[in-house]
C-alpha cells in the first residue's frame with residue numbers, strides 16, 4: 001500500500017475490541033422500537049424503516065419475492081436481519097443482555113464507524129457486492145440508532161477481471177499486488193487502476209500494464225528533461241510573465257482537472273487531459289520554433305508546476321524523477337529477462353553491424369530487442385535505450 005502511494009489509515013479497528021459499542025447500539029435500536037429479541041437472537045425490523053432499499057434501489061416486495069432460503073418462522077418479516085445471534089457450539093461468543101452470542105454481520109460496521117467518525121460522515125467505501133445487503137443494512141441500523149445519521153457519498157468499486165475473465169482462485173487467474181509490483185512499477189499499477197473509473201470493472205492484462213509503464217516513463221522523462229533545462233537557470237519564475245499560450249494551456253488543464261474530479265472522481269478523463277501540457281512541454285524542450293529562451297524557461301517552469309500538482313493530488317508524484325526512471329528501466333529489463341550490460345552489448349554489436357553496412361543484422365538486433373520491450377533510440381551522440389511496450393505483445 002505504501003509503495004502504491006496509498007495513505008496509511010488513521011485507525012484500523014477490530015470488531016472484537018468494540019463489543020460494548022456494538023451491544024450499546026443494539027440496545028439503542030431496540031429502545032427506539034426498530035428491533036426485537038427472540039430466544040437470544042435480535043432482529044432488525046425492516047418494516048420500521050421505510051427508507052429500506054433506497055441505496056440499492058430494491059423494494060421490500062422484491063426482497064420477499066426473491067427470498068429462497070427457508071423462511072425463519074421466528075422473524076416478523078423474512079427480510080429482517082440479525083443484529084445479534086445466540087451462541088452456537090464451536091463458535092466464539094461474548095456476554096450480552098440477550099445471553100451469550102455474537103454480533104450479526106452488519107452491526108459491527110455501524111458501531112465502529114459511529115465510534116470513530118460519529119453518525120454522520122462524508123465518504124463510505126466498499127466493493128460493488130456490498131451495496132446489498134451489507135450497506136443497506138448499515139444505513140438502516142445507523143438511522144434506527146440515531147435519526148441524524150447521514151453518509152454523504154457511497155463509493156463502490158468495480159471488480160477486477162483478467163483478460164476480460166473474472167479474477168478468481170478457481171479459474172487460476174488469481175494474483176496479488178506483491179506479484180504485480182515485482183514485474184511492474186507500483187506507479188504504473190496505480191496509473192493503470194486510475195485509467196478506469198472506480199465504479200467500472202477493471203480489466204487487467206499485460207498489455208494494459210505495459211501501456212501504463214510506458215506512460216509513467218514518458219511523464220517522468222518529460223519532467224526530468226524539463227528539470228535538466230531549468231536547473232541551468234537560477235532566477236525564480238514570475239507568475240505574471242508566463243506567455244499567453246502557455247497560460248491558456250494551463251488554465252484549460254486546470255478547468256478540465258477540476259471538472260472531472262468533481263464528476264465522481266473521473267480519473268480517466270484527468271489522465272487524458274495531462275497529454276496536452278505534457279505535449280506542450282516536449283515541444284518546448286525539443287523544438288525551438290524561434291522562441292526566445294527566456295519565454296521558453298517561464299513556460300517550462302509553469303507547466304512543470306501544474307503537472308507536479310496534478311500528479312501529487314493523484315498520488316502519482318515521486319520527488320526524484322531519475323530514481324523512478326531507473327526503477328522503470330530495471331523492471332523492463334526483468335520482464336525482458338535481460339541485464340543492462342547485455343542490452344549495451346547488443347547496442348555495441350548493432351553499431352558495429354551498421355558501420356560495416358550489415359543492415360540486415362542491425363535491423364534484426366533492433367527488432368529482437370523491441371519484441372521484448374527494449375526500444376533503441378539513435379541520436380548524433382550514439383544509441384540509447386528505453387522501455388517500451390513489447391512489440392510481441394502488441395501483435396497479439
Ligand SMILES: [Zn+2]
Nearest residue numbers: 109110134138
Ligand atoms: Zn461494512
